[in-house]
Amino acid sequence: MTEAPVPDPTEQERRAAEQLFGERLPLAEGFVRHLCTTGIDHGLLGPREVPRMWSRHVLNCAVLAPELPEGGDVADVGSGAGLPGLALAIARPDVRMSLIEPMERRVDWLSEVVADLGLDNVDIIRGRAEDVTDEVMADVVTARAVSALKKLVPLTAPLLADDGQLLLIKGRSAAEEIETAAKAIRRFKLRAPAVELLGEDLLEEPTTVVRIRRVPASDS
Numbered sequence: 482m483t484e485a486p487v488p489d490p491t492e493q494e495r496r497a498a499e500q501l502f503g504e505r506l507p508l509a510e511g512f513v514r515h516l517c518t519t520g521i522d523h524g525l526l527g528p529r530e531v532p533r534m535w536s537r538h539v540l541n542c543a544v545l546a547p548e549l550p551e552g553g554d555v556a557d558v559g560s561g562a563g564l565p566g567l568a569l570a571i572a573r574p575d576v577r578m579s580l581i582e583p584m585e586r587r588v589d590w591l592s593e594v595v596a597d598l599g600l601d602n603v604d605i606i607r608g609r610a611e612d613v614t615d616e617v618m619a620d621v622v623t624a625r626a627v628s629a630l631k632k633l634v635p636l637t638a639p640l641l642a643d644d645g646q647l648l649l650i651k652g653r654s655a656a657e658e659i660e661t662a663a664k665a666i667r668r669f670k671l672r673a674p675a676v677e678l679l680g681e682d683l684l685e686e687p688t689t690v691v692r693i694r695r696v697p698a699s700d701s
């Protein structure tokens with residue numbers, strides 16, 4: 482078992498966590514504890530991530546929470562260590578979250594964490610996104626660090642409900658990736674993507690998100 486200490490949030494991180502998780506902050510702390518211990522033991526994240534677990538991982542993902550529709554269905558593709566899926570399921574108990582992840586070891590860990598935290602708004606689907614299109618229809622599809630947009634759009638867009646949207650966490654290459662993905666975006670009848678910075682008022686480094694809405698069938 483890892484000896485890595487679980488990091489206390491800095492003052493700024495605590496303020497952001499209180500705002501994003503509200504009364505479910507103890508669950509977010511439990512998630513961070515898992516990431517820093519069992520998550521590292523299972524090889525989901527490297528030990529060097531421990532000091533930045535709040536800022537770079539959990540809060541960086543949780544800033545998407547206010548963007549989710551009330552009571553909506555959300556699917557997180559390539560959930561891995563539950564990022565952003567579990568951070569969002571904790572912050573927004575009103576949404577139903579489906580974590581889509583093909584790797585058995587990761588699915589086992591996600592199941593352990595969901596059971597340990599007692600989260601009742603999470604379904605874990607073991608499979609590749611392209612193989613579960615019959616099972617999932619989401620108002621919002623999220624993904625972080627799964628692939629470049631050109632490949633990610635064909636993986637995520639088929640999971641969207643008619644007026645749904647993709648919220649894809651990206652880095653500095655977002656604009657470049659959008660150019661390369663233009664053909665896929667047209668093929669899946671999506672609107673023009675927008676690059677947005679989320680959490681500017683909460684985080685030292687806000688999160689870059691590519692938002693892409695689906696064109697409803699009635700408009701196409």
Ligand SMILES: C[S@@+](CC[C@H](N)C(=O)[O-])C[C@H]1O[C@@H](n2cnc3c(N)ncnc32)[C@H](O)[C@@H]1O
Pocket residue numbers: 558559560561562563564565581582583584587608609610611624625626627636
């Ligand atoms: C680099 S990890 C990122 C994990 C997590 N989203 C994060 O940000 O820490 C990429 C994850 O995507 C998953 N993945 C790869 N291809 C996939 C596919 N076609 N459908 C669903 N998940 C996929 C992998 O198994 C892996 O867990």
